[in-house]
Amino acid sequence: MTIWQNLGLRTKINIILFLVLIVFLGISLAWQYRQQRAILFAEAVEKARIITVEATRTREYLSKQLKGARIDLDRDRYGLIPVVVANRIGRIVAEDLDYTIRHTSNRFRNPANTPDAYEQAALRRLAEDPGLDPIAEFSTLDGTPVFRYLQAAYVDESCLECHGDPQQAPRFLRDIYPPEQDASYHYRVGDMIGAVSVVIPTGQIEKRLAAGFRSTLLTTSVFFAALVACLGLLIRKTVLAPLGTLAAAIGAIRKTGHFAGRLPVSGQDEIGELVRGFNAMGEELGAKTLQLEESERRFRLLTETARDAIVAFLPTGQIFLFNRQAEKLFGYTQDELLGEPFDRLFVPDADSGGAALTARIETAAPRWFDELHLLTGRRRDGTPVRLEMTMTVVDTGELPFYTATLRAAPPGE
Ligand code: HEC
Incomplete structure (x- = not known):
């Protein structure tokens, strides 16, 4: 099978x-x-x-x-x-x-x-x-x-x-x-x-x-072979070829995330229906992707122009946003930190009594999120930096995430 x-x-x-x-x-x-x-x-x-x-x-x-x-x-x-x-x-x-x-x-x-x-x-x-x-x-x-x-x-x-x-x-x-x-x-x-x-x-x-029997065998074989050949050609032309282009187009979308062109529609049959549906889906998807890219761009602008360092991460601790202020503060580029654990940015022992920050967030009381926290961060070059941090939980319903807003603590604190 x-x-x-x-x-x-x-x-x-x-x-x-x-x-x-x-x-x-x-x-x-x-x-x-x-x-x-x-x-x-x-x-x-x-x-x-x-x-x-x-x-x-x-x-x-x-x-x-x-x-x-x-x-x-x-x-x-x-x-x-x-x-x-x-x-x-x-x-x-x-x-x-x-x-x-x-x-x-x-x-x-x-x-x-x-x-x-x-x-x-x-x-x-x-x-x-x-x-x-x-x-x-x-x-x-x-x-x-x-x-x-x-x-x-x-x-x-x-x-x-x-x-x-x-x-x-x-x-x-x-x-x-x-x-x-x-x-x-x-x-x-x-x-x-x-x-x-x-x-x-x-x-x-x-x-x-x-x-x-011999002549029947010959004529019948020729007849059926011709019939099957025609059938094969028909299937190839009407089903296999359009399906092939469709599969190639889907493959291209998966690779690039974009689909620019439209596939040629061959007829009114089921395959034509499929190709038309695919084209419509492609258009819709294109429009949606554009919208998404636009809103992402606005969001980026917002975080990039913020005066504080903003780091967003998933409940697993994986960082997925690291704005320019954060880059300046810690000395990492965003690309270096995407997918890395949030805890990496801190010296754990200094303020938390040994527990990693993300572990502490999990058990933190709601009040904890309203407070300003003083922490010791760790830069890329290993030097410590005193930080003020506020943390928010963003619960979108599907996948909650955390946003930490950080700034260097004023000297003397
Ligand atoms: C005039 C006499 C005569 C009459 C009338 C006659 N037969 Fe015969 N029949 C013979 C003879 C003699 C033979 C042997 C034939 C041979 O030498 O091949 C024979 C042979 C046959 C045989 C071949 C098998 C065997 O016994 O060698 C059949 C069957 C047969 N008769 C059927 C009939 C039928 C049916 C009729 C009536 C429609 C008929 N006969 C009328 C004399 C007669």
């Missing part, structure tokens, strides 16, 4: 601005990264959905065409079975593009359609909670990042021919997939039979995300 307090205002502001910059940059980047990821995710979902719809419609269309044309399927026409067509086209297309699409099932008929570990789990989730359909998420496949999409397939009337009661199934099918071994019979309408599974490698997506 003390380190912080010892820092200059400019450094503090710079540190705060820098921290603000970092925090805002972090928040803004995190937010933008999330946004971009969400957009790319939505894009991937849309892509997968289109592929899936196309595959499903192809299957349905083919199914209708076969029925309409009364083409009976047999072992030689295995490649025309709609699901087979959809899967094979998917495989062919996958050679050209980077995505794959296929039908799969946990009760698969063709081992080529065996679900992988991810698909097995996803199929179970879909079977348990149909509300999840379709499942779309980022995942990994053999170590590479991928986007996965699974849409459930449900059994309708048209499927029962080959997936319902095996007795109803075409002969060739029963030959290839004997009912005792095949798990893909005995479905009923509405059952979930499997899913269309789409895999899109996200290397491309990740690259776009990274590129987007």
